Amino acid sequence: xxxxxxxxxxxxxxxxxxxxxxxxxxxxxxxxxxxxxxxxxxxxxxxxxxxxxxxxxxxxxxxxxxxxxxxxxxxxxxxxxxxxxxxxxxxxxxxxxxxxxxxxxxxxxxxxxxxxxxxxxxxxxxxxxxxxxxxxxxxxxxxxxxxxxxxxxxxxxxxxxxxxxxxxxxxxxxxxxxxxxxxxxxxxxxxxxxxxxxxxxxxxxxxxxxxxxxxxxxxxxxxxxxxxxxxxx
Numbered sequence: 012x013x014x015x016x017x018x019x020x021x022x023x024x025x026x027x028x029x030x031x032x033x034x035x036x037x038x039x040x041x042x043x044x045x046x047x048x049x050x051x052x053x054x055x056x057x058x059x060x061x062x063x064x065x066x067x068x069x070x071x072x073x074x075x076x077x078x079x080x081x082x083x084x085x086x087x088x089x090x091x092x093x094x095x096x097x098x099x100x101x102x103x104x105x106x107x108x109x110x111x112x113x114x115x116x117x118x119x120x121x122x123x124x125x126x127x128x129x130x131x132x133x134x135x136x137x138x139x140x141x142x143x144x145x146x147x148x149x150x151x152x153x154x155x156x157x158x159x160x161x162x163x164x165x166x167x168x169x170x171x172x173x174x175x176x177x178x179x180x181x182x183x184x185x186x187x188x189x190x191x192x193x194x195x196x197x198x199x200x201x202x203x204x205x206x207x208x209x210x211x212x213x214x215x216x217x218x219x220x221x222x223x224x225x226x227x228x229x230x231x232x233x234x235x236x237x238x239x240x241x242x243x244x
Contacts, residue, residue, distance in 0.1 A: 012037045012164050012196050013058070018067035020050075020057050027053045028220040030067070035164065040190055040197040042211035042228065044204040044241070050220035051200040052094050055168045058198070059091040060084045072163060085114055088163030092170065094200075096153040100142025104133050107141050107152055111159030119159065126155035129185050147178035154182070158189075167199045171206060179203065183210050204241045208232050216241075 013035040020028040027050045035041045043051050056062035058069055060081035069077045071087050079087070090111075099107050108126060112119040127134035130151040136144060141152055150170055157165060167186075171179040183206060189195045201207035208214050208228040216224040216237060224237065231237055 012039075012072060013198065014068075014070040015054075015058065016068050016070075018054070018057060018069070019065045020053055020062055021065055022053075026065070026220070028057065028064075031217075031220065031222055032067075033215050033222065033225070035196060035198050037163075037196055038190075038194045039213065040186075040195075040199060040211040042204075042207040042214040043198065043200045043217060044202070044207050044214055044231075045217035046241070047202070048219070049217040051217055052168055053220075054217070055091060055094075055166050055198075055200055059089060059166055061091075085160060085162075088161075089166060090157035090160045090162035090164070091166040092150075092153045092157045092168060094168040094172065096146075096149045098141040098144075098149050098152050098156070100140065102141055103138050104141055104144070104152055105137045107156050108133070108159050111156035114160060122159050122161070126158060129158075129189060130155055147174050147182070150174060150178075150182060151185075154186070158195075163196060165195060165197045167197060167201075169200055169202065171201060171203045179206060186210065204237075205232070 016032050018028050018031040045051055053062055057064050064077060068075055071089060074087060076084050076087055108123050112122060132148055133152060133155060170182055187210060199207055199211060208231055211228050214228050214231050215222050
């Protein structure tokens with residue numbers, strides 16, 4: 012579904028990602044974990060087409076999209092849930108969902124009903140301004156808005172940021188359910204390493220823009236070095 016090879020990205024003269032490679036198979040949930048400043052958000056922006064790359068290739072479904080603009084990557088099946096949610100605050104929940112489907116064809120009412128079943132609070136708040144929702148409700152809306160584009164690959168950037176553990180658990184359980192029922196493919200960036208690796212089947216550990224470890228989630232969770240560095244083990 013996704014193949015990143017030799018990716019290098021920078022801010023001005025400061026190189027942030029260094030010759031980074033990873034892949035995501037169809038139907039997988041893959042986690043990208045690491046500390047603040049590891050380059051996780053830059054990686055997601057580069058894959059989505061929001062941040063330029065200096066070198067390397069990004070392939071989606073066998074097609075090279077490295078030089079394609081962000082809106083064209085949406086048509087190829089990529090959808091990004093950005094860090095900080097970034098819902099359209101003055102607009103209603105319903106209008107936010109409709110904007111997520113702006114490139115879909117035909118009647119999207121069934122898609123909206125699926126999203127309201129996935130996150131029932133959105134049905135209750137349908138006419139409410141998105142900016143008046145709680146942080147957790149806004150995160151649910153941001154995920155649902157991205158899913159309205161019917162993506163082949165969902166990019167999730169720090170979905171638990173600023174949320175209470177019980178809300179994070181609810182969101183992750185909904186994603187796991189969607190993965191089981193619809194085969195949703197997800198690339199997930201998270202600082203909550205334990206939660207991310209419990210949701211994902213595989214993971215990559217980033218440090219200063221480089222992959223320093225990768226493997227099955229259960230292996231990473233029990234790796235002594237990773238436990239010491241990230242899990243307080």
